[in-house]
Amino acid sequence: MVAVxxxxxxxxxxAIIGIVWSLRKIYVLEARLVALDLxxxxxxxxLIKKKK
Incomplete structure (x- = not known):
């Protein structure tokens, strides 16, 4: 019974480690998207300043 x-x-x-790992990957991806947006x-x- 102990083995089970x-x-x-x-x-x-x-399962817990897998979920945490997935969330970490999502967080890193979100941070990259924010950096790209900036x-x-x-x-x-x-470009707007250059046009003026």
Whole structure:
């Protein structure tokens, strides 16, 4: 019975680690998108100033 409990514990821990890892990847992707958005905004502002 101890072996079954240990296996279940490892499965639950693996699932938790997997979820946290996925959330971390999503957070990193979101941070990159925000950085790209800021760069695009600066480029547009620069082009507008250059046009004037």
């Amino acid at each position: 409990e240990t296996i279940l514990l490892y499965i639950i821990l693996g 760069k695009t905004e600066r480029l547009v502002e620069h």
